[in-house]
Amino acid sequence: MSEELRLRIISGIVMAAVVLVATWFGGLSFRLLSAAITLLVYYEWSTISRLERNERLLGWFMVGVLGLMILAGWTGVAVVLLGFFLLVAFLVAIASTEAKVWLPAGLFYAGLSGIALAAVRGDDPTGFAAMLFVFALVWATDILAYFVGRAIGGPKLAPKISPGKTWSGAIGGTISAVIAGSAVALSMTDASPIWIVPAAFVLSVASQAGDLFESFIKRRFGVKDSSHLIPGHGGVMDRVDGLVVACFAAFLLMAIRALSAGGSFALDGGALLGL
Known part of the structure; x- marks a missing residue:
């Protein structure tokens, strides 16, 4: 194992541990x-x-x-x-x-x-499940999009922005995100598949849009990584590009759900999960 790969793995484990512990405690x-x-x-x-x-x-x-x-x-x-x-x-x-x-x-x-x-x-009991729902679909999107894209190949998704991404990878990532996100949400809550499945689809698409957006910004300014803050991974934007845009979309879904359900703007994890 190369030193760079070892550093990348260690950094990834530390980041995942910090994020999951913070998510658990809320x-x-x-x-x-x-x-x-x-x-x-x-x-x-x-x-x-x-x-x-x-x-x-x-x-x-x-x-x-x-x-x-x-x-x-x-x-x-x-x-x-x-x-x-x-x-x-x-x-x-x-x-x-x-x-x-x-x-x-x-x-x-x-x-x-x-x-x-x-x-x-948030601070409510459903917030933990809602955050894991988002994590699951974003991670599934990233991982499966990479492997499906490499295995199948085909037409490029956005060749001028990110030449490595393909339509097959995008579709594979979205399908896996719907499965992974739905499995987490439905196993942890009483959420309805009628809401969860389309929500997972929307957030997966948003996650991939966030990835493309950050690639566009880096290409626009001629940089490879957003910074060197994370050993072996580049910068924070490089790691959270898909996650934060998926959360943007989740925030919008929460607002729509909360307003349509009770006419209030009280946002919580339950609104995202359709509870």
Whole structure:
């Protein structure tokens, strides 16, 4: 075994252990993880996109405030603040002579990453099952898309963005995600397959879109990895690209479900699982 592969395996085990332990305990532990992901994603985004000093400092202030709201468990307040901060960031971009969109885009991506993660896990008993549901389908998508794509090959999914991805891999990953996600949700809760199966499908597609989006950003700025924070794996964005966009979609499904069920905007894991 090469030293690089050994380092990659060890880093992967440590990351998985930290994430699963934080997910198990929930509460402050998981909110701390969510806030940390918000800050680290912004750090990598601002570095990749080469934000100017004033833009970067403004962004740090904004994501710092969002991180504190996430840490306190005030996800609803964080959503409102994110909307306000995005307005400010767009005004700054418009006032700039070059009118760049990278500050508001990075703020949205980093801020919603932590907010969505914290909202899915929440503090209710179903939050653990909801988060495992998302993990299962995202991991199944990644793993099976890779192996099915290599085994079958065929037309490329997005050759100009990520030449290695194929339609066969995307379809195989989605099918495996529906199976894995449904198995987790249905074995842990009384969720209905009528809701869980299409939800898993939507989140798997979102996960693959997130992977492609990060590939586009890296190709746009000519970088191989988002950073070198994780030994053998690159950066945080490289590891959570599919997960955070799947959580974006989960957050939207939770809002739709919660509003349609009772007319309130109380988001929890049960809303994601259709309970």
